[in-house]
Amino acid sequence: MILQVKDIEKSFGGIKALDGVKLDIEENTVVGLIGPNGSGKTTLINVISGFMRPDSGSIKFEGRDITSSKPHEIARLGLARTFQLTRIFRRMTVLECMLLASKAQDDGLFNLFFKGKEIYRQERKDIEKARRILELLEIGHLSNEYSGALSGGQQKLLSIGMVQMADPGLVLLDEPVAGVNPTLANKIFEKIEREKEKTTFVVIEHNIDILMNFCDRIYVMNKGRIVASGTPEEIRCNETVIDVYLGG
Numbered sequence: 416m417i418l419q420v421k422d423i424e425k426s427f428g429g430i431k432a433l434d435g436v437k438l439d440i441e442e443n444t445v446v447g448l449i450g451p452n453g454s455g456k457t458t459l460i461n462v463i464s465g466f467m468r469p470d471s472g473s474i475k476f477e478g479r480d481i482t483s484s485k486p487h488e489i490a491r492l493g494l495a496r497t498f499q500l501t502r503i504f505r506r507m508t509v510l511e512c513m514l515l516a517s518k519a520q521d522d523g524l525f526n527l528f529f530k531g532k533e534i535y536r537q538e539r540k541d542i543e544k545a546r547r548i549l550e551l552l553e554i555g556h557l558s559n560e561y562s563g564a565l566s567g568g569q570q571k572l573l574s575i576g577m578v579q580m581a582d583p584g585l586v587l588l589d590e591p592v593a594g595v596n597p598t599l600a601n602k603i604f605e606k607i608e609r610e611k612e613k614t615t616f617v618v619i620e621h622n623i624d625i626l627m628n629f630c631d632r633i634y635v636m637n638k639g640r641i642v643a644s645g646t647p648e649e650i651r652c653n654e655t656v657i658d659v660y661l662g663g
């Protein structure tokens with residue numbers, strides 16, 4: 416298991432956003448996370464990626480306990496989540512965004528002062544890698560555009576590409592195709608599926624049909640709890656799921 420989440424509790428005031436959540440994510444799979452609004456999906460991703468501290472429970476990534484680790488420590492271990500394209504990113508070109516997201520940026524300043532030529536070599540490598548990823552995502556032709564000028568769907572692809580720059584072992588995606596037309600949404604999921612040989616994905620998505628097509632396993636949340644999990648076929652005919660989600 417690449418990720419093991421056990422008995423996670425998280426409350427906001429009187430609201431129990433996560434109520435004993437348990438997840439076991441197998442390596443090289445695409446895992447869907449679905450559930451009604453306010454069921455705790457985003458909170459779960461915030462907790463796993465270290466942006467929120469759980470009240471109790473434990474999280475292990477590649478066998479290592481990360482329950483109390485900071486977001487940047489978790490990211491450095493190879494557990495990534497998509498960047499939101501903030502205003503700063505919008506003013507940079509697509510290629511610049513990709514380079515900023517590269518792992519090599521970690522010691523960029525050190526390189527700059529002490530390594531001289533080495534940094535240029537690294538940068539050339541990063542540029543090649545960025546171009547390769549952008550080609551795969553079919554936004555290679557937009558490398559020199561400002562990211563703020565991209566369409567919503569293209570920006571989603573860019574944020575997936577930025578995450579890929581750091582070669583993460585596990586990527587958490589919070590509604591990567593929200594607001595994207597169905598054709599492009601399918602395409603984005605195809606890209607995600609193609610990457611799973613290298614990277615494991617946990618994807619929050621409201622459209623159950625798209626999850627059925629692309630996920631190896633689906634977890635269903637309701638009111639802070641995992642109420643069902645299984646293969647798409649198992650989820651399709653699960654009574655609880657039909658009641659709390661599909662029926663609603």
Ligand SMILES: Nc1ncnc2c1ncn2[C@@H]1O[C@H](COP(=O)(O)OP(=O)(O)OP(=O)(O)O)[C@@H](O)[C@H]1O
Pocket residue numbers: 427430431432450451452453454455456457458459
């Ligand atoms: N920072 C916060 N402060 C207070 N309450 C919060 C906070 N974040 C989430 N909540 C509450 O926790 C519950 C779960 O919210 P969460 O955003 O995790 O749901 P979600 O499943 O991602 O919903 P959606 O599908 O709408 O994105 C909700 O009742 C929400 O109002």
Ligand SMILES: [Mg+2]
Pocket residue numbers: 456457458
């Ligand atoms: Mg959410």
